[in-house]
Amino acid sequence: MPIYEKDVDQPAIRRAVREILKAVGEDPDREGLRDTPARVARMYAELCEGLRKDPRKDLKARFRERYDEVVLVKDIPFHSLCEHHLLPFIGKVHVGYLPSGQVLGLSKVARIVDTLAHRPQVQERLTTQIAELLNRELKPKGVAVVMEASHACMTIRGVKKPGSAMITSAMLGHFRRDPAARAEVMALIRG
Ligand SMILES: [Zn+2]
DSSP states (O other): HHHHHHHHOOOHHHHHHHHHHHHHTTTTTTTTEEEHHHHHHHHHHHHGGGGGGGGGGGGGGEEEEOOOEEEEEEEEEEEEEEEETEEEEEEEEEEEEESSSSEOOHHHHHHHHHHSSSSSSOHHHHHHHHHHHHHHHHHOEEEEEEEEEEEEETTTTTTTTTTTOEEEEEEEEEHHHHHHHHHHOOOOOOO
16 A cells, blocks of 8 residues: 555545435446545545655755756646645646755656645645745745646636636746846746
8 A cells, every 4th residue: 555545534535435426316336436435535645645745855855056047947747636626737837946056856846846736735825835945945046936737627617618727926036036037037938
């Protein structure tokens, strides 16, 4: 059993999913649905595993480096769980920072995105949390996070607008204060 499944009250999720199936008019005991509550319980354990992880741990691997231009990790794929509907939102995020003496291992940025995204979230908060975490831990001169995602709660229900995307950004430090620095990082993201 993966570690994240142990810390979740799976019997409670299984009971709740059975109730949902009954409430929508289904028979939770028919063959196709028999294992659904258990599958859904494991799925939520996985999609929310970030609740039990400390993303700061992933920021321990830093290297002293005199490089002082923008570091941009582009097109990091992610998926998260919209906390209003418990439906996925899926997209990519671009994370840039202006180092002040230390840089991160390349995979670390993707790790913290994963940890923070594997929680019930709203896109705006997820964007801000990534930026603020990097700002606090790495103390760079600036952080820029731009996220674009498609929300299942908008594409398959409610207003039903498939193809629509939501873009959020968080700019801190230099990128917030200096329009030229912001324009530079945005050009790198678009280019
Ligand atoms: Zn939603």
